[in-house]
Amino acid sequence: xxxxxxxxxxxxxxxxxxxxxxxxxxxxxxxxxxxxxxxxxxxxxxxxxxxxxxxxxxxxxxxxxxxxxxxxxxxxxxxxxxxxxxxxxxxxxxxxxxxxxxxxxxxxxxxxxxxxxxxxxxxxxxxxxxxxxxxxxxxxxxxxxxxxxxxxxxxxxxxxxxxxxxxxxxxxxxxxxxxxxxxxxxxxxxxxxxxxxxxxxxxxxxxxxxxxxxxxxxxxxxxxxxxxxxxxxxxxxxxxxxxxxxxxxxxxxxxxxxxxxxxxxxxxxxxxxxxxxxxxxxxxxxxxxxxxxxxxxxxxxxxxxxxxxxxxxxxxxxxxxxxxxxxxxxxxxxxxxxxxxxxxxxxxxxxxxxxxxxxxxxxxxxxxxxxxxxxxxxxxxxxxxxxxxxxxxxxxxxxxxxxxxxxxxxxxxxxxxxxxxxxxxxxxxxxxxxxxxxxxxxxxxxxxxxxxxxxxxxxxxxxxxxxxxxxxxxxxxxxxxxxxxxxxxxxxxxxxxxxxxxxxxxxxxxxxxxxxxxxxxxxxxxxxxxxxxxxxxxxxxxxxxxxxxxxxxxxxxxxxxxxxxxxxxxxxxxxxxxxxxxxxxxxxxxxxxxxxxxxxxxxxxxxxxxxxxxxxxxxxxxxxxxxxxxxxxxxxxxxxxxxxxxxxxxxxxxxxxxxxxxxxxxxxxxxxxxxxxxxxxxxxxxxxxxxxxxxxxxxxxxxxxxxxxxxxxxxxxxxxxxxxxxxxxxxxxxxxxxxxxxxxxxxxxxxxxxxxx
Amino acid sequence: xxxxxxxxxxxxxxxxxxxxxxxxxxxxxxxxxxxxxxxxxxxxxxxxxxxxxxxxxxxxxxxxxxxxxxxxxxxxxxxxxxxxxxxxxxxxxxxxxxxxxxxxxxxxxxxxxxxxxxxxxxxxxxxxxxxxxxxxxxxxxxxxxxxxxxxxxxxxxx
Ligand code: FES
Ligand code: FES
Numbered sequence: 066x067x068x069x070x071x072x073x074x075x076x077x078x079x080x081x082x083x084x085x086x087x088x089x090x091x092x093x094x095x096x097x098x099x100x101x102x103x104x105x106x107x108x109x110x111x112x113x114x115x116x117x118x119x120x121x122x123x124x125x126x127x128x129x130x131x132x133x134x135x136x137x138x139x140x141x142x143x144x145x146x147x148x149x150x151x152x153x154x155x156x157x158x159x160x161x162x163x164x165x166x167x168x169x170x171x172x173x174x175x176x177x178x179x180x181x182x183x184x185x186x187x188x189x190x191x192x193x194x195x196x197x198x199x200x201x202x203x204x205x206x207x208x209x210x211x212x213x214x215x216x217x218x219x220x221x222x223x224x225x226x227x228x229x230x231x232x233x234x235x236x237x238x239x240x241x242x243x244x245x246x247x248x249x250x251x252x253x254x255x256x257x258x259x260x261x262x263x264x265x266x267x268x269x270x271x272x273x274x275x276x277x278x279x280x281x282x283x284x285x286x287x288x289x290x291x292x293x294x295x296x297x298x299x300x301x302x303x304x305x306x307x308x309x310x311x312x313x314x315x316x317x318x319x320x321x322x323x324x325x326x327x328x329x330x331x332x333x334x335x336x337x338x339x340x341x342x343x344x345x346x347x348x349x350x351x352x353x354x355x356x357x358x359x360x361x362x363x364x365x366x367x368x369x370x371x372x373x374x375x376x377x378x379x380x381x382x383x384x385x386x387x388x389x390x391x392x393x394x395x396x397x398x399x400x401x402x403x404x405x406x407x408x409x410x411x412x413x414x415x416x417x418x419x420x421x422x423x424x425x426x427x428x429x430x431x432x433x434x435x436x437x438x439x440x441x442x443x444x445x446x447x448x449x450x451x452x453x454x455x456x457x458x459x460x461x462x463x464x465x466x467x468x469x470x471x472x473x474x475x476x477x478x479x480x481x482x483x484x485x486x487x488x489x490x491x492x493x494x495x496x497x498x499x500x501x502x503x504x505x506x507x508x509x510x511x512x513x514x515x516x517x518x519x520x521x522x523x524x525x526x527x528x529x530x531x532x533x534x535x536x537x538x539x540x541x542x543x544x545x546x547x548x549x550x551x552x553x554x555x556x557x558x559x560x561x562x563x564x565x566x567x568x569x570x571x572x573x574x575x576x577x578x579x580x581x582x583x584x585x586x587x588x589x590x591x592x593x594x595x596x597x598x599x600x601x602x603x604x605x606x607x608x609x610x611x612x613x614x615x616x617x618x619x620x621x622x623x624x625x626x627x628x629x630x631x632x633x634x635x636x637x638x639x640x641x642x643x644x645x646x647x648x649x650x651x652x653x654x655x656x657x658x659x660x661x662x663x664x665x666x667x668x669x670x671x672x673x674x675x676x677x678x679x680x681x682x683x684x685x686x687x688x689x690x691x692x693x694x695x696x697x698x699x700x701x702x703x704x705x706x707x708x709x710x711x712x713x714x715x716x717x718x719x720x721x722x723x724x725x726x727x728x729x730x731x732x733x734x735x736x737x738x739x740x741x742x743x744x745x746x747x748x749x750x751x752x753x754x755x756x757x758x759x760x761x762x763x764x765x766x767x768x769x770x771x772x773x774x775x776x777x778x779x780x781x782x783x784x785x786x787x788x789x790x791x792x793x794x795x796x797x798x799x800x801x802x803x804x805x806x807x808x809x810x811x812x813x814x815x816x817x818x819x820x821x822x
Numbered sequence: 823x824x825x826x827x828x829x830x831x832x833x834x835x836x837x838x839x840x841x842x843x844x845x846x847x848x849x850x851x852x853x854x855x856x857x858x859x860x861x862x863x864x865x866x867x868x869x870x871x872x873x874x875x876x877x878x879x880x881x882x883x884x885x886x887x888x889x890x891x892x893x894x895x896x897x898x899x900x901x902x903x904x905x906x907x908x909x910x911x912x913x914x915x916x917x918x919x920x921x922x923x924x925x926x927x928x929x930x931x932x933x934x935x936x937x938x939x940x941x942x943x944x945x946x947x948x949x950x951x952x953x954x955x956x957x958x959x960x961x962x963x964x965x966x967x968x969x970x971x972x973x974x975x976x977x978x979x980x
Contacts, residue, residue: 081916081921082908082916084916084921084924084927085903085908085912085913085915085916085921085924085927085928085931086859086899086900086902086903086908086912087857087858087859087860087898087899087900087902087928088859088900089924090858091858091861091925093861093862094852094858177842177844268959269923269925269959270861270863270869270871270923270925270926270957270958270959271861271863271923271925272863317923317924318923319861319923319924319925320922320923320925320959320960321923322959350864350865351863351864351865351869540923541923542921542922542923542924542960543922544919544922708918708919708965709919709922711919712919712922712960712961712962712965713922715961715962715964715965716922716959716960716961716962717962718962719961719962719963720959720962741866742863742864742866742868742869743864743866743868747957747959748963749954749957750950750953750954750956750958750963750966750967751950751951751954753962753963753964755946757964
């Protein structure tokens with residue numbers, strides 16, 4: 066027997082190297098043989114009946130393969146699909162409900178031909194009255210977008226939407242504890258304020274891109290999808306194909322943030338491929354992606370009562386969410402907003418109602434912390450307004466109401482697993498360390514990730530000691546491959562460089578719910594940890610027949626198995642056990658809600674918490690605001706990949722900065738007027754704070770491997786209210802509508818000036 | 823319509839290709855030459871994901887026509903590493919988590935390299951100005967700035 070050998074070093078972070086050399090293949094880089102190209106004709110009107118759709122001339126154009134329209138939908142197994150409500154046709158049938166809705170898809174030999182054919186399609190509309198705001202959508206005489214509400218239970222998230230028949234309301238969700246009305250009678254102070262948060266774009270730099278190919282009855286789809294098994298399920302229903310015959314492959318994804326979660330353009334592209342009889346590729350432009358989904362805008366009214374010491378007695382909230390033309394995952398957004406508007410505070414009496422409504426605008430969808438930034442914007446702005454009115458320091462007001470670790474935000478939810486007071490202290494310290502004294506504004510947040518604990522993985526230990534991990538967790542830039550590699554390396558005591566993480570592929574890889582809601586580190590982390598443990602048990606059992614020893618005298622070492630100071634490479638273990646110099650061991654695991662050793666019965670599995678502290682500077686002549694210092698604090702349990710975790714928080718904070726200062730998808734007369742990358746402003750490199758710092762708290766107390774909690778969403782939450790609170794503190798102006806544009810700031814400064822004189 | 827025959831140099835190698843008049847240099851690189859490392863984000867000059875250099879000058883390849891490459895020398899991300907040896911910027915970006923999804927990364931690397939070739943001692947403000955045409959929706963930029971400044975310092979002391 067040999068001594069321990071050095072581990073091989075062949076696959077060192079191959080995925081990262083591919084990303085810096087241009088070798089990484091993204092969905093938009095996929096090309097397959099015989100592929101044709103699709104371009105989409107989109108509705109130019111917000112709400113109308115299609116009275117004529119004539120594709121004769123366009124079809125006659127040389128190089129046009131086929132044109133998909135609503136007429137082709139009759140042959141589908143299921144014409145309308147959705148995640149909570151089956152409300153969306155694969156392509157518009159008879160009616161359009163928003164500007165940008167696909168009405169025809171031209172498939173041609175080249176993109177240029179497809180583009181040219183779009184101009185030859187004749188379409189006439191009979192205009193219908195439209196609503197482009199949530200307030201208009203719930204007015205008594207509002208046009209109703211959908212005649213029927215076909216709600217489906219437990220389809221993607223658990224639960225069912227509660228639409229209101231005959232109205233545009235597709236979800237109503239309430240939280241009620243104690244007696245808010247009675248509490249208000251005893252209150253010393255009652256504050257009522259309304260805050261708004263506009264619909265904003267995901268603006269992932271890689272637009273949606275899908276290639277679909279049939280081979281006989283087998284369908285293969287390459288998509289930059291965050292939830293490959295959800296895509297598979299919806300396609301199975303819509304096209305009447307067995308799940309086993311549908312293969313979803315997900316290459317690298319150029320940013321998702323929720324905008325590529327659940328299902329997006331896949332049914333449309335598959336329908337085109339089916340009609341064309343050959344593979345079809347559709348890559349949207351960034352402008353088209355902006356017409357595909359967005360964050361739900363919100364109007365939130367808070368009614369908060371306190372006693373004279375500043376203890377909150379009750380909170381009533383109404384949340385009205387603009388869900389766009391199709392519900393998508395909007396019902397879950399509404400439910401989460403209702404939880405997330407409470408804050409990490411001890412409030413005995415709550416009365417919260419969230420409504421999500423259809424409007425003739427781009428469909429709303431999940432976006433990093435669903436409903437969170439909207440809810441936290443309202444709650445944390447109001448905390449400062451109350452503090453100001455009562456003459457209490459804003460941090461002190463929060464401290465008087467914060468729940469301790471272990472406190473219950475709602476008794477139906479898992480107790481809080483972080484110490485927000487301590488996080489505030491660390492934020493204070495960190496911002497002082499940046500120089501120029503204390504923060505001008507802070508905000509805190511605690512959100513309950515909507516995680517379904519359902520996901521499997523395989524860990525294959527090959528004969529030469531190289532290892533393949535098969536998981537459907539999608540690399541959208543969150544660093545999941547690095548995390549999974551670390552977890553497997555640790556469990557099997559192998560060099561991380563010997564471990565490859567395969568691309569998600571539903572034909573070879575077990576079910577996973579999807580990549581989102583900060584779940585992959587915990588759920589997929591546990592799945593690969595369990596699968597690695599299973600592999601380890603099998604290898605040690607094999608080895609015990611080879612060595613003269615019981616499995617517990619044996620241990621895995623890099624490249625093989627050791628017994629005392631004897632070492633046997635995997636190859637020799639397999640050789641002796643299998644009688645041939647080949648074979649492999651497959652470890653497998655499926656994490657389910659009843660996983661041994663886990664307490665998955667109560668939601669959330671962990672709390673995603675955040676504190677943001679900042680200072681701002683305003684050019685009072687023109688109203689532009691810059692953030693001069695920013696600190697974010699997150700309790701992540703354990704950072705498996707520390708610089709990656711820090712990067713997640715920083716990236717989230719800068720998205721929050723965009724939401725705070727620039728971003729708003731604008732509608733005028735039902736037309737999205739800035740849904741292009743030229744007109745829509747996201748943060749650029751010059752916009753970020755010159756002095757910034759991220760604090761990660763690691764107590765090893767999370768449910769994931771090594772005590773990790775999920776993370777990556779929290780950092781977006783406190784940014785906007787922290788900035789608005791700093792603006793109020795430094796300049797004496799309070800703005801309740803996002804974004805904090807120069808015009809709004811300038812007008813508020815002028816008004817303040819008038820008040821002062 | 824007849825296609826144009828273009829002779830150019832790409833990453834140091836002579837390359838000839840046929841293209842339509844309206845095809846951008848980015849389309850040619852990605853669709854005709856299989857060089858998909860340059861990415862298409864906005865296709866309108868706003869994101870920098872398609873950054874390449876033409877005769878050493880940093881451009882958005884989505885705003886350059888393929889035919890304009892005639893007689894010029896184009897450098898793309900595929901030519902940045904020297905064989906197996908990564909350029910120091912590539913090395914630093916992956917070490918320091920200056921990339922997440924990586925779709926913006928080729929553009930940032932090409933732009934940063936072009937900055938350091940002109941100015942090996944940039945201030946943070948100069949880095950911010952030079953990279954102002956490159957958008958990243960993932961990282962929050964700070965690690966990108968740090969990486970560029972660190973590489974500049976390393977290269978000066980080397
Ligand atoms: S794709 Fe060229 S600048 Fe965005
Ligand atoms: S890393 Fe994703 S856009 Fe920059």
